[in-house]
Amino acid sequence: MKPLYLLCTFILLSLFMHLTVDWIVPFCETTSSYWFLSNERKINSNAKILVLGDSQIVTGVTPQLIAEMEGVTTDEVLYLPKPSQQPEGILLESLEVLQKVPKLKKVYVNLSPLNTSKNSVTDANRQLFLSFGSFSLDTITHPLLRKAYFSNVTDLSWKIIIKIFPYFGLSSNINRLVYDPIAQSDVLRRQKEFVYIKDSMEKNQGSWVWKFIGDDPTLDVKEEFPPNSSQVLSGKRDLSMLLWFDLIRLWQERGVKVVFLRIPFSPKMEKDILKTKANLVADEFFKTITTEERLKESVAVFDFKSEFLEEYQYFGDLTHLNQKGRDAFAIILKKALFDHTHSSAQGM
Template identity: 90%
Template sequence: MKPIYFLCTFILLSLFMHLTVEWIVPFCETTSSYWYLSNERKINSDAKVLVLGDSQIVTGVTPQLIAEIEGVTINEVVYLPKPSQQPEGILLESLEVLSKIPKLKKVYVNLSPLNTSKNSVTDANRQLFLSFGSFSLYTITHPLLRKAYFSNLTDLSWKLIIKIFPYFGLSSNINRLVYDPIAQIDVSRRKKEFLYIKESMEKNQGSWVWKFIGDDPNLDEKEEFPHRSSQVLSGKRELSIHLWFEFIRLWKERGVKVVFLRIPFSPKMEKDILATKANLVADEFFQTIKAEVGPKRSVEVLDFKSEFLEDYQYFGDLTHLNQKGRDAFAVILKKALFDHTHSTAQGM
């Protein structure tokens, strides 16, 4: 009887966790809430444009803007960026939607030193995938994705455990609420952010000005950016570069055009990145993919890293545009993309 007793206990425990996990998620930090809620997104099979990337896209580029630029309806834009997203996640999303949107013509995605180097965001992305990401067969069968996510059996086992007992995926968030006074004070804001993110998923496919809960966030110009702290972004993560090239190959084979955006960080961060030469890896990648010439080239690069070097009012924090910045960036992006549409000019 004992095996049956334990099996019933595990089944009931798993069922309880799956039924109640949504009550716990609002207490999690912003990125975790976003990843959890992003699983509710729907894919329109008639879509013609796909948008992928990280929180810079989430806060800086709306599906409405892309629809206007491309001359399509909002329903023909599939918007799938996630905060802390890395090229492995972008490639995985691409593979998963490949057969679902046969009419696709163009993909927008952002690339920066944050997703070409090994840094804390890389580690955060992996944990977010284990906690909230889809358990796709591609993560096992595709060699690059397997290397990124399941380099050993322990990682695979942990993903299986979280799928069965989802509370384990929230453990780091819940543990901080127990011992971290800052996290405890932040609970009220987290719950508000959860509601705003949920609303953004329902109305705007997840497009949301980062940390917006009613008032446009503003970066204080006096806030210091630690000198040369962007040095960590200057190194090349070879796996990231391989993943980016695989991403391009995947869409190129299907005749889908890829538009890479380099969305600006805050002025002090951009200036520090320039000082530490943290842009070199991304710039080298851009130069390589821009080598293809001709009016029907499969990749475009639009580099805006130098646009807002003095405009602190356009940022909500060090890495994200606020609503004013989003509006200003929309004007610049529309002009650049309309120019590309009606001319044979090279990317910026």
Template identity: 80%
Template sequence: MKIRYLLSTFLFLSLFMHLTVEWIVPFCETTSSYWYLANKRKISSNAKVLVLGDSQIVSGVTPNLVAEIEGVTVDEVLYLPKPSQQPEGILADSLEVIQKFPKLKRVYVNLSPLNTSKNSVTDANRQLFFSFGNFSLNTIAHPLLRKAYFPNLTDLSWKWIIELFPYFGLSSNLNRLVYDPIAQMDIPRRKQEFQYIDESMEMSQGSWIWKSIGDDPTLNDLEEFPNHSSQILAGKRDLSILIWFDFLRLWNQQNVEVIFLRVPFSPKMEKDILKTKANLVADEFFKTITSDANQKKVAVFDFKSVFLSEYQYFGDLTHLNQKGRDAFSKILKKKLFDHTHSSSEGM
């Protein structure tokens, strides 16, 4: 009788949490809201072009732009970037869509020091996956994904617990609301951002100027960027590089071209990255894949130096604002249009 009562209680709690979690997510920080709403993206079965990556893509590259470059309809662009995304998430998403969309001919993805090194974004991505990520067989069966997400049974058990009781996935957000006055004061803005992200999912597959709630945030060129603070990005995360190579192998087997983009950071950040040589790992990876005769369907477009003086093009240290997106769109169209159409002729 006690066991039955206990099971009934757990079932009720699980059902209650699943039914009410959407009321609580708007109080979470921006990245959590985006990941939660990304699960509601409308996905077309006609996709010919896939777009993956992190919030730099979300803020800087739109499905409409990709459709224009590729000469396809927006309905034929599958747009799946997520903030704080890492190569393990990009590989997991690739494995999910590769069988569902046989018409895919090209994949766009961004690679930068943020997803080749071990840094705070790496840890954030793991927590976001546990809280909101798709718990698929691939994340357990694929050895590299298993190493990234479930290196031990404790992690696997924790993901199961969050799947059953989703409030646990929001715990870090909710805890801060209890003790952090800054988080409490930020609630009205968080709720507005949730609405704007929700609208972006409905209207443009999640393309959204980062942190914009109807305005165009602009970075102040007087804002301090501590010298050598990008030093942590100079290290190489070996698992990330292994996953990137596996990502390429996967799409190469499908005869699908991969286009790597290096989306620019803000001027002071890019200049500091030059000092700390944080670009070396990504540059070495790009050099390896473009010089490999077996990698015939891969291209690299590096734009890290295009906006070294244009502070007004950035909403913060890492994201383009609307002015920046417009300027970057012109550059992308000029650089990629001839490549994509000449490549398509050979397909």
């Protein structure tokens, strides 16, 4: 009877967690809430434009802007970025989506030192995937995805445990609420952010000015960015580069054009990145994909890292545009795309 008793206990515990996890997530930090709610996004099979990337896309580019630039309806834009996203997550999303959207013509995605190097965001992305990401066959069968997510049996076992008992995926968030006074004082804001993120998922496919809960956040020009802090971003993560090239191969095989965006960080961060040469890996990648003859017609790069080197008022924090910055960036992006399209047409 004891094994049966344990089995029933585990089943009831799992059921309880699945039924109540929605009540716990609003107490989690912003990125976890976003990943959890992003699972509610619907895939429109008639989509023609796909948008992927991290929180710079979430806060900087809207589905409405992409629709306007591409001359399609907003419903024909499939908007799937996630904060802390890395190339492995973008590849996984692409593999899952390409089979469902046969009319897809173009992909917009952002690339920066945050997703070409090994840094804290890389580790955060892996934990977010284990806690909230889809557990598809591709994560096991694709060698690069398997290396990124399940390099050993322990990782795979942990993912299975979280799928059965979802509270384990929230453990780091819940633990901090117990011992961290800063996390405890942030609870009310987290709950408000959850509501705003949920609203953005329902009305705008998840496009949301980072940390917006009714007031446009603005970066204080006096906020410090410790010198040489971007040094960690200057190294090359070999797996990231393999993933990016595999993504281009995948999109090209499907006849999908790709637009890479380099969205600006805040002035002090961009100047520090320039000082530590943290742009070199991304710049080298951009140069490679724009000079290869076979990619010239299918890949475009728009690099805006030098656009807002003095405009502190355009940023909500060190890495994200605010609403004012989003509006200013939209004007620049529309002009760049128009000029690119016009010059391409003239070249023909």
